[in-house]
Amino acid sequence: MALQFNLMENNVFRPIILKYQEESRQEGRQEGRQEGRQEGRQEEKANNVLRLLKLRFGLLTEEMCQRVTTASLDELDVWFDKTLDAQTLEEVIPPL
DSSP states (O other), X not given: OOOOOOGGGOTTHHHHHHHHHHHHHHHHHHHHHXXXXXXXXXXXXXXHHHHHHHHHHOOOOHHHHHHHHTOOHHXXXXXXXXXXXXXXXXXXXXXX
């Protein structure tokens, strides 16, 4: 027969477990904040690229807007820079 006991009732293990739980919660909150900041940067860059593309090339298709809003930060940086010199939208974002 297996011996069972609750570690939270043990005066030695309880502080260790509570400390680990608090550290885990803090790490989770920090990761959430970092992900939120990353998403915010991506959204802001996507909006800037969309705005610039619309100013340079006029109305964009829904598909093109979707590509921009789901692009990585690196892609958005490249597209933003290309928009400054490109003559056509296809030069900035090649068709799939």
